[in-house]
Amino acid sequence: MKSEAKTVIIGGGIIGLSIAYNLAKLGESDIVVLEKGYLGNGSTFRCGTGIRQQFGDEANIRMMKRSVELWKGLKEELGYDVEFTQSGYLFLIYSEEELEAFNNNVRLQNRFGVPSRIITPEEAKEIVPPLNTDGVIAAAWNHTDGKANPFKAVFAYANAAKRLGVEIYEYTEAKDIKVEDGKIKAVVTNRGEIRTGRVINAANAWAPLINKMAGVPIKIPIEPYKHQSVKTEPIKPGQIEPMVISFKHGGVYMTQEANQGGVIGGYGLKYGPTYDITPTYDFLRGVSYRFAQIIPALKYVNIIRVWGGFYAETPDHNAAIGRINEIDEFYIAAGFSGHGFMLAPVVGEALAELIVDGKTDKPLDFYDPYRFERGELRGQALQMG
Amino acid sequence: MTEEPREKIIICRCNDVTKEEIEALIDRGITDIEEIKRLLRIGMGPCQGRTCLPLVMGILARKTGKKQEGIPLPATRVPVRPVMMGVLAGEMGDDDEE
Ligand SMILES: Cc1cc2nc3c(=O)[nH]c(=O)nc-3n(C[C@H](O)[C@H](O)[C@H](O)COP(=O)(O)OP(=O)(O)OC[C@H]3O[C@@H](n4cnc5c(N)ncnc54)[C@H](O)[C@@H]3O)c2cc1C
Numbered sequence: 001m002k003s004e005a006k007t008v009i010i011g012g013g014i015i016g017l018s019i020a021y022n023l024a025k026l027g028e029s030d031i032v033v034l035e036k037g038y039l040g041n042g043s044t045f046r047c048g049t050g051i052r053q054q055f056g057d058e059a060n061i062r063m064m065k066r067s068v069e070l071w072k073g074l075k076e077e078l079g080y081d082v083e084f085t086q087s088g089y090l091f092l093i094y095s096e097e098e099l100e101a102f103n104n105n106v107r108l109q110n111r112f113g114v115p116s117r118i119i120t121p122e123e124a125k126e127i128v129p130p131l132n133t134d135g136v137i138a139a140a141w142n143h144t145d146g147k148a149n150p151f152k153a154v155f156a157y158a159n160a161a162k163r164l165g166v167e168i169y170e171y172t173e174a175k176d177i178k179v180e181d182g183k184i185k186a187v188v189t190n191r192g193e194i195r196t197g198r199v200i201n202a203a204n205a206w207a208p209l210i211n212k213m214a215g216v217p218i219k220i221p222i223e224p225y226k227h228q229s230v231k232t233e234p235i236k237p238g239q240i241e242p243m244v245i246s247f248k249h250g251g252v253y254m255t256q257e258a259n260q261g262g263v264i265g266g267y268g269l270k271y272g273p274t275y276d277i278t279p280t281y282d283f284l285r286g287v288s289y290r291f292a293q294i295i296p297a298l299k300y301v302n303i304i305r306v307w308g309g310f311y312a313e314t315p316d317h318n319a320a321i322g323r324i325n326e327i328d329e330f331y332i333a334a335g336f337s338g339h340g341f342m343l344a345p346v347v348g349e350a351l352a353e354l355i356v357d358g359k360t361d362k363p364l365d366f367y368d369p370y371r372f373e374r375g376e377l378r379g380q381a382l383q384m385g
Numbered sequence: 386m387t388e389e390p391r392e393k394i395i396i397c398r399c400n401d402v403t404k405e406e407i408e409a410l411i412d413r414g415i416t417d418i419e420e421i422k423r424l425l426r427i428g429m430g431p432c433q434g435r436t437c438l439p440l441v442m443g444i445l446a447r448k449t450g451k452k453q454e455g456i457p458l459p460a461t462r463v464p465v466r467p468v469m470m471g472v473l474a475g476e477m478g479d480d481d482e483e
């Protein structure tokens with residue numbers, strides 16, 4: 001292991017790896033990524049694979065519009081197929097109030113070039129043939145949303161970063177950060193010390209512990225909540241291509257995996273704050289009940305696995321991304337709640353630009369880590385997946 | 386018995402993963418069983434790894450020179466055997482709806 005590096009990134013999830021790759025792409029050298037387990041073992045390998053631009057606020061819409069552009073090119077850019085497909089996102093709408101809210105969102109999304117639209121229950125059924133449309137009055141549909149394979153995305157970024165000279169140390173845990181007079185001196189790990197002047201906290205659910213090591217003086221409230229997901233045995237391809245979502249059924253989301261054919265998904269049941277991710281029987285029952293309400297034929301499909309993972313939540317469900325002014329060259333990109341996987345390409349690009357060029361054209365101000373301290377929350381980000 | 390060509394030896398019967406695919410990954414330096422599992426989906430099918438995992442551990446041990454007992458087993462997930470959704474959903478009524 002190196003004993004000195006210009007940049008140390010803590011966290012080998014999709015966010016840390018995307019930042020590492022993008023920094024190296026902009027010409028930065030001498031970058032190290034520390035991961036306390038194996039790559040992706042935090043939230044990234046446990047996610048629901050969804051990628052959408054259907055948000056209710058300008059910043060997330062613009063960020064995700066760019067992110068989808070990047071997702072589309074990742075296979076070429078990183079030289080590894082991340083299995084990104086634009087199979088769409090379908091939000092089921094059951095009431096007039098819901099319809100009005102989605103109408104407003106669609107208008108805003110269209111303003112920023114996202115081609116979402118409101119469709120009829122019949123059109124929804126054409127897109128998802130086994131859908132139960134009882135009570136459905138409309139749906140919000142965007143065919144350019146999609147999904148990708150988190151396992152492959154992690155390896156694609158890691159390998160591309162390595163080719164550009166980034167060193168990635170797995171099973172290497174940051175234990176302490178030495179700071180003197182507001183300047184970073186070193187990161188202490190279980191395998192020795194790395195002298196460095198720059199640290200990027202990409203530890204998501206564990207980010208508060210990293211902030212504490214460095215003595216970050218502001219409050220960045222990120223808390224780990226357990227969410228769960230299931231996967232079924234493969235079913236005939238093309239049945240549930242898009243991500244299908246219903247807020248009426250407790251924030252349930254489901255989609256058929258592009259290459260494997262199993263249905264994957266979950267709903268809004270959460271536990272915490274906790275660092276325990278043991279699956280629960282209540283979730284298994286609850287998710288089965290909700291899946292069967294939306295796609296009745298799923299009653300006859302076997303669940304083959306269930307797992308737990310973290311949503312690293314902030315009070316407004318938006319991440320904290322940016323520079324910590326009190327500690328020279330300390331950055332954070334953490335607290336991604338249910339949408340860090342989809343944001344990873346653009347977050348890596350934006351933060352790398354901020355670090356290397358001192359500015360970025362992406363709306364990073366929205367994710368200002370100081371907003372909590374000022375009591376100035378953003379509108380709640382649409383949450384599920 | 387004649388030996389099958391290597392690419393035809395199926396190690397994971399749920400997801401059709403061959404011995405060659407596993408060895409190629411290990412040759413590329415990926416020797417963590419959790420990573421092999423995710424990239425090739427061994428142990429993630431309906432059998433939950435009962436068939437393939439012991440075989441993969443053997444290949445890994447042989448190729449890396451590690452002792453098989455020294456290789457940590459990947460996480461197994463409930464349900465241990467597949468369960469039909471309707472069975473789990475059946476006990477719930479509308480009053481469980483949020
Ligand atoms: C059930 C579920 C479904 C989801 N569905 C979706 C979805 O459909 N779409 C979507 O976009 N997002 C989804 N998410 C959210 C998504 O998984 C996360 O937002 C995203 O993976 C965050 O990536 P990350 O790199 O910030 O965090 P992580 O992947 O958690 O990476 C952080 C890493 O830091 C490491 N680390 C922590 N402390 C230290 C230390 N001291 N030293 C070294 N390393 C350390 C951890 O081991 C971990 O690997 C879902 C999450 C869950 C749980």
